[in-house]
Structure formats: structure tokens, C-alpha cells
Amino acid sequence: MIEKALSGNGRYFAWLTFLLVIMGVGGLCYLQQFNYGLGVTGMSRDVSWGLYISQFTFMVGVAAGGVMLVLPYYLHNYKVFGKITILGEFMAVAAVAMCLMFILADLGQPMRALNVLLHPTPNSILFWDMIVLNGYLFLNIVGGWVILNAEKKDVPPPKWVKWLIYLSIPWAISIHTVTAFLYCGLPGRHYWLTAILAPRFLASAFAAGPSLLVICALILRKYTDFDAGKEAINKLVTIITYAAILNFFFVGLELFVGYYSNIPGHMHTLDYLFFGLTDHAGEVYDNLVGPMRFSMVIGMAATIALLFPKMRDSYTKIGWLCGAIFLSLWIDKGLGLVLGGFVPTPLEYIVEYYPSKIELGITAAVWATGAFILTVLYKVAISVKLTK
Amino acid sequence: MDNSRRKFLKIAGLSAIAGIGAPTAFNGLLKGEAFASSAPSGGGGHGSEKAPTGKRYGFAIDIKKFASDKDLAQRCVNACHSTHNVPDFGNNKDGSKNRKDEIKWIWAEKFEHTFPDHSHYKKNEQLQETPILTLCNHCDNPPCVRACPTQATFKNSDGLVLMDFHRCIGCRFCMAACPYGARSFNWRSPRELDASGNYKYIKNPNPDFPTRMRGVVEKCNMCAERLAEGKLPACVEAAASSEAIVFGDLNDSHSPVSQVLKEKFTIQRKPALGTKPSIFYII
Numbered sequence: 001m002i003e004k005a006l007s008g009n010g011r012y013f014a015w016l017t018f019l020l021v022i023m024g025v026g027g028l029c030y031l032q033q034f035n036y037g038l039g040v041t042g043m044s045r046d047v048s049w050g051l052y053i054s055q056f057t058f059m060v061g062v063a064a065g066g067v068m069l070v071l072p073y074y075l076h077n078y079k080v081f082g083k084i085t086i087l088g089e090f091m092a093v094a095a096v097a098m099c100l101m102f103i104l105a106d107l108g109q110p111m112r113a114l115n116v117l118l119h120p121t122p123n124s125i126l127f128w129d130m131i132v133l134n135g136y137l138f139l140n141i142v143g144g145w146v147i148l149n150a151e152k153k154d155v156p157p158p159k160w161v162k163w164l165i166y167l168s169i170p171w172a173i174s175i176h177t178v179t180a181f182l183y184c185g186l187p188g189r190h191y192w193l194t195a196i197l198a199p200r201f202l203a204s205a206f207a208a209g210p211s212l213l214v215i216c217a218l219i220l221r222k223y224t225d226f227d228a229g230k231e232a233i234n235k236l237v238t239i240i241t242y243a244a245i246l247n248f249f250f251v252g253l254e255l256f257v258g259y260y261s262n263i264p265g266h267m268h269t270l271d272y273l274f275f276g277l278t279d280h281a282g283e284v285y286d287n288l289v290g291p292m293r294f295s296m297v298i299g300m301a302a303t304i305a306l307l308f309p310k311m312r313d314s315y316t317k318i319g320w321l322c323g324a325i326f327l328s329l330w331i332d333k334g335l336g337l338v339l340g341g342f343v344p345t346p347l348e349y350i351v352e353y354y355p356s357k358i359e360l361g362i363t364a365a366v367w368a369t370g371a372f373i374l375t376v377l378y379k380v381a382i383s384v385k386l387t388k
Numbered sequence: 389m390d391n392s393r394r395k396f397l398k399i400a401g402l403s404a405i406a407g408i409g410a411p412t413a414f415n416g417l418l419k420g421e422a423f424a425s426s427a428p429s430g431g432g433g434h435g436s437e438k439a440p441t442g443k444r445y446g447f448a449i450d451i452k453k454f455a456s457d458k459d460l461a462q463r464c465v466n467a468c469h470s471t472h473n474v475p476d477f478g479n480n481k482d483g484s485k486n487r488k489d490e491i492k493w494i495w496a497e498k499f500e501h502t503f504p505d506h507s508h509y510k511k512n513e514q515l516q517e518t519p520i521l522t523l524c525n526h527c528d529n530p531p532c533v534r535a536c537p538t539q540a541t542f543k544n545s546d547g548l549v550l551m552d553f554h555r556c557i558g559c560r561f562c563m564a565a566c567p568y569g570a571r572s573f574n575w576r577s578p579r580e581l582d583a584s585g586n587y588k589y590i591k592n593p594n595p596d597f598p599t600r601m602r603g604v605v606e607k608c609n610m611c612a613e614r615l616a617e618g619k620l621p622a623c624v625e626a627a628a629s630s631e632a633i634v635f636g637d638l639n640d641s642h643s644p645v646s647q648v649l650k651e652k653f654t655i656q657r658k659p660a661l662g663t664k665p666s667i668f669y670i671i
Contacts, residue, residue: 037602038558039575044488048563048573108558108573108603115538115557126537126561187531187661188567346569347497347522348504351487 001149004383005376011223016375019368026365029358030105038108041359046351047342049106051363054338056102058208058330059370060179061201063095063136065209067172068239074165080232086381087213087228089144092172094374095209096137101366125181132175139168144381152384176201183341191269191341194257200250201333206243208329210236211322216378218319226382237312237322244303244325251296251332272343273336277350285350288340291331299328444528444547445610446638446666447624448648453632454518460627461496461519467626468494471611473599475578475589491572493608494523494623503657515671521623521633524549524570524608525657525665535565541605547638547666548610556604563605567661570607577602638666 033040043050069088072078104110121127143164150157180198187193214236217228258266271277274293276286302324305311312318344350355363454461468474469492477489496519499506503520530549532541540556543549563571579599582588590599597613600606611621620628624635636643645668654668 037574037576039489039602041575043575045490045563045572046487046569048560103559106559108560108605109556109601112538112555112557115540115555119538119555121537121539123534124537124561125535126559130537182561183564186535186565186567187663188658189564341564346504346567347501349501 001145001152001380001384004380008379012375012379016372019372019375022368023365023372026361026363026368029361029365032358033105033362034110038106040356042354042356043359044351044353046345046349047339047353049338049342050353051355051359052102052106054334055363055366056099056106057179057201057338058334059095059098059102060133060176061205061329061333062209062212063092063099064172064176064202064205065207065213066092066095066140067169068206068210068236068243069213070165070172071169072235074162075169078235080229080235083385084213084217084228084232086144086148086385087216087378088209089140089168090377090381091209091213091216091374092140093137093144093377094370096133096140096175097373098366098370099133100137101369102363105362105366125178125185129175129178129182132171132178136168136171136175139164139171143168144377148381148384151388154388173202176205183337188346189341190265192337194254196250196253200247200254203243203246203250204329204333207240207247208326208333210240210243211326211329214240214322215319215326216374218315220378220382221315224382225386233315233318234312237306237318240322240325241303241306244299244306244329247329248296248300248303268344268348269340272350273340277344279350285343285352287352287354288336292336295328295331295336298324299332302328442545442547442639444638444666445615445635446526446547446645446668447621448634448645448652448654448668448670449521450632450634450652450670451515451518451520452670453627453630454521455514457630457632458519460630460632461521464521464623464626464633465492465494465496467622468608468611470592471594471614471622472597472609473578473590473593474606475587475599476591477576477589489575491574491578491606493572493606494521496520497522503655505658505660506655520669522568522570523623523667524610525568525663525667526608526610528664528666529662531565531567531661531663532562532571535561537561544612546612546615548612548615549607550609550612551604551606553598553600553604553606558603558605560605567658567663568665571605572607573605574600574602 041050041052066088069081069085073081073085104113107113116127116130143161146161147157147165177198180201183189183192184194184197214233217233217236220226221228255270258270268277272285273288274296276284276289278284302321306321306325311321339353343352469476472493474491474493477491499515499518499520500511502522526547526549528547530541530543533543533549536542537559538555538557540552541549541562542552558573560573563573578587578589579601580588587593587599593599611619611623614621619625620635621633624633627633634645634648636645638645638649640646648670649668652670654670656665656668659665
């Protein structure tokens with residue numbers, strides 16, 4: 001089936017070439033990081049995780065978002081999603097691949113990564129995260145591929161694959177829950193130490209993942225003969241709307257608990273993210289205030305807009321609104337959540353983080369690699385669907 | 389954590405894993421539990437000294453001694469850092485904005501930073517001016533050990549939280565987990581040489597202690613290597629003339645540190661987190 005990825009029009013190959021160039025530049029950046037150490041990034045003793053881990057966290061959500069297609073189709077026999085379930089599964093594959101690359105990029109000693117298997121340590125959440133992420137990758141690639149292959153050959157898919165799909169549904173919940181546990185189980189980090197973190201992660205995932213799916217479906221509709229269908233897109237938009245509402249509700253709960261309880265530890269990071277902090281010397285630290293406020297405004301505005309039928313009567317409007325929600329959640333989770341958690345430090349110093357150019361290059365390359373995997377997988381899937 | 393709660397959590401955790409789990413996961417989890425916490429079961433409140441078995445080394449740091457001798461803290465820091473080949477990249481000077489590559493095992497801190505939850509409007513002036521020695525707490529219930537995915541950081545039989553520099557993969561989960569900011573990461577190689585072949589960032593390298601490679605986490609080891617030879621930790625030795633740091637086995641009621649803790653009022657850093665630090669501060 002993979003041979004279908006090897007033929008395509010000029011635009012297809014131009015896009016892949018473009019991605020390969022970014023991957024090449026990022027690869028050179030990684031070479032520098034590999035040779036010098038993580039000192040080439042903007043991370044420090046105080047902000048010890050940066051763009052890599054925050055992007056990783058966000059992409060886990062995108063991966064989990066695919067379940068919003070799989071669940072209605074396989075558990076509720078919602079036939080409309082039948083045509084695009086494979087898009088959700090393959091998006092999960094690309095997203096998990098990105099997660100694994102971000103983790104690898106973040107390791108100080110990447111050559112020792114397999115120590116996690118050599119010395120399995122069940123009391124570490126990172127150990128479980130490794131298991132659930134790799135498991136989810138396996139479930140989606142096998143499930144998606146086998147069913148697509150059966151479709152190509154015009155035979156019913158083997159019975160056993162159903163069980164993989166059923167397993168992948170709770171597994172999707174597990175990947176983002178375990179990823180939230182990485183943060184919310186740490187005793188000294190007040191911003192993360194909240195039981196709502198996993199639900200909030202899931203809500204934002206079920207908005208961000210399907211948003212990206214809608215955007216992909218609209219791109220496919222424009223540049224290929226593959227049409228996901230109006231009903232499917234509309235249903236996805238409904239899912240996105242409710243998930244986004246839940247997400248902003250959860251953000252509101254965090255704000256209430258922080259500011260009504262008035263406990264400094266619960267307010268510090270929120271202050272830093274939304275208002276800026278001032279240290280003893282009078283210096284202001286507010287490098288995330290702009291992005292975070294922007295994130296809240298466009299996210300809530302787009303969510304409210306989606307509630308009005310008038311705002312979803314054209315694919316253009318839907319595309320822009322889904323894009324706004326995706327961007328909003330990317331800023332909230334892909335920047336604010338991880339970076340904000342380190343401010344202030346356990347000793348209550350305020351240290352800001354800015355990614356370095358090399359770090360940005362590597363991050364761009366991982367995104368490009370994800371897009372490359374997604375493009376190739378979608379090309380295969382759509383070629384199979386269109387020849388039928 | 390009392391016994392029944394611990395038991396309940398164990399059972400709840402095990403049942404959650406049962407869905408995924410092979411029997412090895414059970415054994416592993418139990419083993420991990422044992423690794424993560426050798427805390428005396430049934431021990432009392434925060435900083436309980438009662439443990440049925442095993443050593444638990446700790447310090448009592450007498451803050452007043454550091455108030456009367458302002459250089460003492462720095463002498464302790466220097467003793468530690470030269471013993472353990474801690475590199476100085478030159479961008480970790482106090483007040484400098486760029487503390488990016490900084491590595492420190494023990495350092496002098498202002499009271500309000502070492503004890504952020506103790507800050508209040510009416511500050512004790514002397515306390516504010518006193519350099520407070522800040523270091524790894526060698527918690528009895530260390531969050532860093534719980535977080536480490538490879539057991540590169542672990543608790544030894546003396547109650548010390550140690551690092552295996554050769555196993556660490558540099559994920560820095562332990563740095564996020566530590567509530568005391570005690571851990572440093574080798575963002576760059578500390579072994580860089582200058583033109584004449586000497587270490588650029590380690591002034592007088594101590595041949596008896598390894599230097600580190602880049603990409604691993606390090607921190608205070610309470611001089612486990614010196615204790616093994618029957619010596620005192622380097623900082624304790626540096627402060628010996630004024631007995632500013634009292635060292636000993638917290639589980640031995642006759643040890644010097646236990647004697648001091650019986651007599652003096654001490655505080656610990658963030659005791660509410662339940663980590664049970666082994667470092668006590670005499671105010």
C-alpha cells in the first residue's frame with residue numbers, strides 16, 4: 001500500500017520537499033545540540049523544561065483527539081465518521097511520533113534512552129508514559145493500516161483488529177491522563193498540583209485534535225477529490241465546541257480556586273501568566289502575558305462563535321474558527337502550562353525562559369517530520385479511498 | 389502516610405494497573421515503592437526520627453553561627469565544590485541575570501528564599517542578613533526518586549539520596565520533582581579543556597572524585613564517598629571549628645545530631661509537603 005505515497009502531483013512533492021528542507025535544517029541544529037549539549041537551548045537550572053516538553057505535552061493531546069472519531073464510529077456505529085476514522089488514527093500516529101521525537105530531543109543523554117527499558121521503574125510516571133505512548137502508536141498504526149488494507153482488497157477486516165480498536169479508546173484517555181500525571185503528581189509545583197489537570201488536558205485535547213482534523217479535512221477537500229462530507233465536519237465541530245467550552249470552564253475553575261482561596265502558591269503562576277510578576281528589585285516579568293491573554297480571547301471568541309449556526313454555514317468560517325481554537329489551545333498548553341509551571345522557582349525566584357534559535361529549529365523540524373508522516377499516511381489512505 | 393492509607397493506595401494503584409499489567413508489573417511496583425520510600429512505616433509526623441531499622445544521616449545547621457561569621461557559609465560551599473569537582477562556568481554569580489549553566493550542590497541563600505513560606509511583613513533583620521546554607525534535603529520520602537525513570541537517582545541504605553551519573557538519561561524529571569531546587573543539570577560539558585590541557589571550569593580538580601559528562605543531573609551526595617572512609621562531609625568539616633553543622637544518624641538517639649535536635653528548636657524546609665527532609669535548621 002505504501003507505494004501509493006510514491007506517486008502524486010507536483011504540489012504533493014513540492015510540499016514534501018518543503019518539509020524535508022525544514023527537517024534538514026533542524027537536523028543540523030540537532031547535530032549542534034548533540035555535540036555541545038542542551039546548553040544550546042534557552043533552558044536553565046530554573047526553567048529546566050522548555051519548548052520540547054511543552055510541545056510534547058500538546059501533541060499527546062492531538063494524538064488523543066483522534067479518539068473523537070474512533071469512539072462514535074466503532075462504539076456507537078455512527079456511520080458518517082466511517083470515511084474519516086482513518087484520518088483520526090493516522091493523525092494519532094503522526095502526533096505520537098512527534099511526542100517521541102520531542103522527548104528524545106529533550107534528553108541530555110539520548111544514547112541512553114533505552115535505560116528506561118533496561119531498568120524499568122514503575123514508580124516513575126515517565127515509565128508509564130513510555131508504555132502508553134508506544135502502545136497507542138502501535139494500536140493506531142496497526143488498526144488503521146489493517147482496516148485500510150482490507151478496504152483496498154474489498155474484504156472485511158479481520159476480527160481481531162476490532163479488539164485493538166476497542167482497546168485504543170480507553171488507551172487514548174490513558175495517554176493524556178498519564179501525561180497529566182507527569183505534572184500533577186509533583187509536590188513542589190503549585191500550578192501543576194491540581195486534580196483538574198488531567199480532565200483539563202483531555203478537554204483541550206478533544207478540542208485541539210478534532211480542530212486539526214477539520215482543518216486537514218478541509219485542506220484535503222480543497223486539493224484532492226476526497227470530501228469528508230458536510231455532516232461529518234458538522235458533527236466534529238459540535239464535538240470541538242463542547243470540548244472547548246469544558247476546557248475554558250476548567251480554566252475558570254483554576255482561576256477561582258487560585259484567587260478566591262488567595263493562597264500565594266496558587267496565584268503566583270496565574271499572576272505570571274496573565275498579569276506579570278514583579279520581583280523585589282521592581283523588575284517586571286511578563287513574557288507570556290501577551291500570548292496567554294491572546295489565547296484566552298481568541299479561544300473563547302471562536303468557541304462562542306461556533307455556537308451560532310450562522311458562523312458555521314461555510315467551510316471557510318469553520319476553518320478559521322477551528323484554526324483559532326487550535327492556536328489558542330496550543331498557546332495555553334504548548335507554552336503556558338509547562339513554562340508557567342516553573343515560575344516562580346521553588347525558592348521563589350522569577351526566571352523567564354526564551355527558546356534559542358537552535359531550539360526553535362529543532363522544534364520546527366519535529367513539526368515538519370510530523371507533517372511529513374501525516375502527509376504520507378493521508379496520501380495512502382486517500383488513494384485507497386478514491387480508487388474505490 | 390499512615391499504614392491503612394498506604395495500603396489502600398497500593399491496592400488502588402495495583403487494581404488500576406491490573407488492566408495493563410503482567411505479574412512483573414506488580415513486583416516492579418512493589419519494588420519501586422520500596423525504592424521510593426524507605427520511610428519508617430508508621431512513623432509519626434513530619435521529620436519523624438523514629439525508624440525501626442537503618443541509618444538516616446542528617447544535618448542540623450545552626451543559623452546563628454553563620455550570622456556571627458559571614459564567610460563561614462562560603463567556606464562550606466567552597467569545600468564542597470572543590471571536593472566534588474563542581475564546575476564554575478562564570479555565569480552563576482549572585483545577581484547575574486544569566487544563571488543558565490549554573491551547577492551548585494550547596495549554596496548560601498537568603499532566608500526568604502530558602503524558606504519562602506516563612507516570609508512575612510515583619511521580618512527578623514538578623515535572619516534576613518544571615519546566609520542560609522541550602523542543599524539537598526536527602527528526604528526520607530524523596531519526590532525525585534519517585535520521578536526518576538531509570539533509578540539513576542536512588543536512596544541508599546544510609547538514607548542518602550544519590551545519583552548514578554552513568555545511568556542518568558538527562559530527562560530532568562527529578563529537577564521538576566524536587567521542591568527544593570537542589571538539582572543541577574550539566575547543560576554543557578564540565579570537562580572542557582583550555583589550551584594547556586587543564587579543565588577550563590574546574591579549578592583544582594580532585595582526582596578522588598569523578599568529573600561529570602554533559603547531559604546528566606547532579607546534586608549534593610552528603611559526601612557519601614567520604615562517609616565510606618569514615619570522614620565527615622566536607623561542609624561539616626569546613627564548619628567544624630564553630631560546630632555550625634552537626635552531623636549524624638537521625639535514627640540513632642545517641643548521635644550528635646539527635647542530641648542537638650532534642651534540645652534545640654529547629655525548622656525544616658516545606659515540611660507540609662511530606663518529604664521528611666533530613667536537614668534541620670536551628671533558628
